[in-house]
Amino acid sequence: MSELLLDGETYDYLWLTDRSHAKAQQILRRYHGCTERPCCQCLRDTRNRQLVIKARGQRYYLARKADTSHHHAEWCLLYEPPETAGPSAKQKPAIQYEGDIVNVKLQTRLMRTSFATMQTDDKPVAEDNPNLPRSKAPSLKPGRASTGLVGFFHALIQKAQLNDWQSQQTERPFAASTRALEKAAQTVTLEKQQPVAERLVITLWEQNLEHSQAINLAALQTRTANPQQAAIVVGEIMACRNSTKVEGSLGLKLKLLNVPLWLPPPLAKKATNSFGQLFDEIGKPDRRILAIAAVFRSKTSFVVSDIGLIRTNRQFIPVDSSYELQVADKLIAEQRRFSKPLKLEGELRYLPDYLLHDCQVPWVMEVFGITNDDQYQAHKLEKLQYYRDHGIQCWQWEPAVDKVIPAFPVKT
Numbered sequence: 001m002s003e004l005l006l007d008g009e010t011y012d013y014l015w016l017t018d019r020s021h022a023k024a025q026q027i028l029r030r031y032h033g034c035t036e037r038p039c040c041q042c043l044r045d046t047r048n049r050q051l052v053i054k055a056r057g058q059r060y061y062l063a064r065k066a067d068t069s070h071h072h073a074e075w076c077l078l079y080e081p082p083e084t085a086g087p088s089a090k091q092k093p094a095i096q097y098e099g100d101i102v103n104v105k106l107q108t109r110l111m112r113t114s115f116a117t118m119q120t121d122d123k124p125v126a127e128d129n130p131n132l133p134r135s136k137a138p139s140l141k142p143g144r145a146s147t148g149l150v151g152f153f154h155a156l157i158q159k160a161q162l163n164d165w166q167s168q169q170t171e172r173p174f175a176a177s178t179r180a181l182e183k184a185a186q187t188v189t190l191e192k193q194q195p196v197a198e199r200l201v202i203t204l205w206e207q208n209l210e211h212s213q214a215i216n217l218a219a220l221q222t223r224t225a226n227p228q229q230a231a232i233v234v235g236e237i238m239a240c241r242n243s244t245k246v247e248g249s250l251g252l253k254l255k256l257l258n259v260p261l262w263l264p265p266p267l268a269k270k271a272t273n274s275f276g277q278l279f280d281e282i283g284k285p286d287r288r289i290l291a292i293a294a295v296f297r298s299k300t301s302f303v304v305s306d307i308g309l310i311r312t313n314r315q316f317i318p319v320d321s322s323y324e325l326q327v328a329d330k331l332i333a334e335q336r337r338f339s340k341p342l343k344l345e346g347e348l349r350y351l352p353d354y355l356l357h358d359c360q361v362p363w364v365m366e367v368f369g370i371t372n373d374d375q376y377q378a379h380k381l382e383k384l385q386y387y388r389d390h391g392i393q394c395w396q397w398e399p400a401v402d403k404v405i406p407a408f409p410v411k412t
């Protein structure tokens, strides 16, 4: 039995969190917003076991503070082992927010570390002995997680607030959006606090086509002047074609960049496996397929060593599916204020497809596009139950059931 101490009184956790109990709700209402907080009594040590009283509409509930679930006794109802809470419980996150600065640990290597340059004369290589263990046991000390290029791109989009839509907006053109990304990059750093702007090439629109192409190519050349260093190139894919010289190699044509970026066969294969659908959507008029690529210079050509693709609508709002795209476009047409969450925030356990911000309380919006997958169905039900349990308003669309997008909650 988990007991909570609140303002000198002891309450049973299950009783206090029973939302059908008027007396319990009354107590939570009284202490909502107060400095007096319920604190779980399961252990006597000094770790934080305080709970926060939150309100959703007319109802009140309790939430643990971030990263405190393992502070409880294992028998306590509020306990969760660090494992089930995800890698973040043990590891420092790949993307860290420090004031205005976002620091990102990338998986992608931006320095070429060829074998030849590693094997210097003063460091004899002793690993040829087959009896020596090749790799050390994984360190028990938690390190820091790292993110791929797509995760990094999401952090950049978040910083540029391209995932937020204001109701009075009507359009967000290419030039303004890419400028916003470039500006956001000034507050993003990589490992060792290296400003990402030093490595980044965002294909920008300036004055006219010729001038834009010239400045973008110049930026790419400058950032790849050292053949050991990669540039991170961000742009909209206009076309993708097979190389006529190297079988299996792909050439990407980005908007406002008049040199192709080449994906060597192994990477081309990996990328089409991971992002196949998005490659097929290149050139569709109602959306943009954006690329983020680590690019090295090799003689006169530009070679991609790692790549991520994302889909956005015309206004640069990331969309995970064609159904989501329809919802985003309809929200814009109806002049709604909404956002596309790219990371978990607040007390939400699940990442909603959208958040609608112009109603009395924020609504989560979910598009359930997949019908024939049991795991997806189970996850969907779990998500909806979670929203119900926490008094979170949820708008949902199941395209298989409703051909037409249901009306959105009324603006207030």
Ligand SMILES: [Zn+2]
Pocket (backbone or CB within 6 Å): 002, 040, 041, 042, 043, 049, 072, 073, 076, 077, 078, 079
């Ligand atoms: Zn506890």
